Amino acid sequence: MARLRIENVRKSFGATQVLHGIDLSVEDGEMIVIVGASGCGKSTLLRIVAGLEAPTSGAVLIDGRDVTALEPPDRDVAMVFQNYALYPHMSVFENMAYGLRIRRLPKEEIRRRVGETAELLGISSLLDRRPRQLSGGQRQRVAMGRAIVREPKLFLFDEPLSNLDAKLRVQMRAEIRRLQKRLGVTSLFVTHDQTEAMTLGDRLVVMHQGHAAQVATPMEVWSRPADTYVGGFIGSPAMNLLEARLAEGGAAAALKAGPVLRFADGPRPGPAGRPILIGIRPEHVRRDGMAGLELALDLAEPLGSETVLHGRLPGGEALTAKLAGFPQGTSGSIRIALPPEEWHVFDAETGRRLDPL
Amino acid sequence: MKRVIFRGQALPLLLLAPQLAVTFVFFFWPAGQAIWFSFLRQDAFGIRTQFVGFENFAELFADPLYIATIWNTVVFSVSVTALSMGVALLLAVLADRQIRGAQAYRTLLIWPYAVAPALAAVLWIFMFHPTIGLFGRMLNAAGVAWDYRLNGGQAMLVVILASAWKQVSYNFIFFLAGLQSIPRSVLEAASIDGARPARRFWTIVFPLLSPTTFFLLVVNLTYAFFDTFGIIDALTRGGPAKATETLIYRAYIDGRVNLDLGSSSAQSVVLMLAVIALTAIQFRFIERRVHY
Numbered sequence: 329m330a331r332l333r334i335e336n337v338r339k340s341f342g343a344t345q346v347l348h349g350i351d352l353s354v355e356d357g358e359m360i361v362i363v364g365a366s367g368c369g370k371s372t373l374l375r376i377v378a379g380l381e382a383p384t385s386g387a388v389l390i391d392g393r394d395v396t397a398l399e400p401p402d403r404d405v406a407m408v409f410q411n412y413a414l415y416p417h418m419s420v421f422e423n424m425a426y427g428l429r430i431r432r433l434p435k436e437e438i439r440r441r442v443g444e445t446a447e448l449l450g451i452s453s454l455l456d457r458r459p460r461q462l463s464g465g466q467r468q469r470v471a472m473g474r475a476i477v478r479e480p481k482l483f484l485f486d487e488p489l490s491n492l493d494a495k496l497r498v499q500m501r502a503e504i505r506r507l508q509k510r511l512g513v514t515s516l517f518v519t520h521d522q523t524e525a526m527t528l529g530d531r532l533v534v535m536h537q538g539h540a541a542q543v544a545t546p547m548e549v550w551s552r553p554a555d556t557y558v559g560g561f562i563g564s565p566a567m568n569l570l571e572a573r574l575a576e577g578g579a580a581a582a583l584k585a586g587p588v589l590r591f592a593d594g595p596r597p598g599p600a601g602r603p604i605l606i607g608i609r610p611e612h613v614r615r616d617g618m619a620g621l622e623l624a625l626d627l628a629e630p631l632g633s634e635t636v637l638h639g640r641l642p643g644g645e646a647l648t649a650k651l652a653g654f655p656q657g658t659s660g661s662i663r664i665a666l667p668p669e670e671w672h673v674f675d676a677e678t679g680r681r682l683d684p685l
Numbered sequence: 686m687k688r689v690i691f692r693g694q695a696l697p698l699l700l701l702a703p704q705l706a707v708t709f710v711f712f713f714w715p716a717g718q719a720i721w722f723s724f725l726r727q728d729a730f731g732i733r734t735q736f737v738g739f740e741n742f743a744e745l746f747a748d749p750l751y752i753a754t755i756w757n758t759v760v761f762s763v764s765v766t767a768l769s770m771g772v773a774l775l776l777a778v779l780a781d782r783q784i785r786g787a788q789a790y791r792t793l794l795i796w797p798y799a800v801a802p803a804l805a806a807v808l809w810i811f812m813f814h815p816t817i818g819l820f821g822r823m824l825n826a827a828g829v830a831w832d833y834r835l836n837g838g839q840a841m842l843v844v845i846l847a848s849a850w851k852q853v854s855y856n857f858i859f860f861l862a863g864l865q866s867i868p869r870s871v872l873e874a875a876s877i878d879g880a881r882p883a884r885r886f887w888t889i890v891f892p893l894l895s896p897t898t899f900f901l902l903v904v905n906l907t908y909a910f911f912d913t914f915g916i917i918d919a920l921t922r923g924g925p926a927k928a929t930e931t932l933i934y935r936a937y938i939d940g941r942v943n944l945d946l947g948s949s950s951a952q953s954v955v956l957m958l959a960v961i962a963l964t965a966i967q968f969r970f971i972e973r974r975v976h977y
Contacts (some may be wrong), residue, residue, distance in 0.1 A: 380873050400876040407877045413870035417892045426888075427878035477877070 329515050330481035331356050332377070334548050337386035338370040339372055342649050346372050348538040349386070357512040361529030363519055365561070370518045371486055377516060378484050379403050400653070405476035405482040410490055412467045414459040421455040427478045445477040448507070450574060465496045472504070476511065483515040484507070489524060501527060522562050526550070534558045542620040556679040559607045559672055565636055565648045567607045573677070574602040581606055585621055585641035586598055592669040594684030607672035610636065612651035620663035623647060632653050716957065722950035724735035741951035750927065751935070751950040758931040761845060762909035769849035770901055773856030778886070791861065800916030809847040809920060828866035833921070837928025840921045844929045847920060848913045856901050864890065903967050910960060932956050
């Protein structure tokens, strides 16, 4: 249980820079999910916190103590690996007791703590087994147990759910969240899965090409994405981004598709004609009787309670819409509305969010 | 394992024949002959042959020189195995770390394996010969009475060093492969669990290497028993005063030089039984202990 601070951490492997100055402050007991596509540097950041990699510059502080120069054994953190990394020649009990024995805890204490943790995770009956005799889900639990039993300052999770099948993944996801809340251990959780990120995190760090594109609560990331990358990454199907230009002195957007629509929340800065991008999530696109834009459909994906429609706007831009039920008359084209109150406005050049004046 | 079912017996027998023929001609036949000869006694000119039962064996074990040879062999084999495996493991651990020029380093370590035993012996003569050897002369200059041709202990040391050196490369290759098959994340997990390098080695790396270690133990003991003949012959010829005479070397001397075929065959049979027993014990041990 501790606070974690990451200060301007940079990392280069040879000439390739993978982390461009990450800053992060994690409160006691908080669960932070680091999410991003593969190669964005999220695992490297986690390994730097664990001490498995040294940052090229910057500092890592646990409870105010600078641990940047310390080796992993001196950091008192625990990590759950993607492939679990259990000790193959040891029983489940020995796997969990390994860290405690190194700390020279009394035998009785070790037996008690391993027993309690096994109870908590429902693996008490497996304590004599070897890792190769366990299923994927059981190995996952043992790996969690090995981390929990140490009562470390920090939990680090490196994509621990990605080797499980879909059903087990959902189950373990909920279990990890329950455990983390109950134990109140400060945690960093790395994943590429946006659902995991949204459901697990108190806050998210959305990483993009070695930068922290946004650090915020899941709902804030979803409702106010900081740039076009975050907007497109969080949410499924991905947010539509439509080309437009500022018009009417910044109070409206002239869409490439044709219409000029006024912003619902006030004018944006910049000269008329400034290129912008209008982001609108598929679920916010509405069907509109006769007045709306024409969407020429090329694919309909019925999901049961809703249908995802893919089509093209008059300007040739692709647009995805998610409509309730299975709307009739969805062959050929439909008319849709893009309600301005659901817009996210971005600068077309930098991709950054443009807030009203 | 996939099972192939053949119709009839001609084809499978034909396919097995070359292997069986080789095994028969080069193993079962000579081994059978050795066993048969071990019950016979022949005069030095091969004129008269007499069946003597187990007398050859009885004489062997009554001979204090033969007991000394057994002791020599034990000391020699255990030392060669321990030394060559220990050094190979150390080098492999060093080579396993990410170091600059690791590839060249590994290649260089593998070279001695390509050196023939007799040449290896010559190399060691050039190092340790008391008058022409580099280290031999240095030792004498430093006041050590170094002459492995006269001092039995020194002779044993040189023979052990040369034999172990020859085998280090082979062990190194297997240890390095074994080390590289240990998942990095397991070592990282141990490190995060609080284990420092020495503890990681003894509690994680060494146990996970045990299949490799046991395999090499069998191979190295067999090597020390049989394949070191060339090195011993070229370096010391079993001397001085039989100080470096091992079982295989004595079997050769008695059979080829002293022309006592009966005794030599009996010794071969003893050797054969020793190796069969050694291998059987080790494989049973492996089956019980090494799998994880």
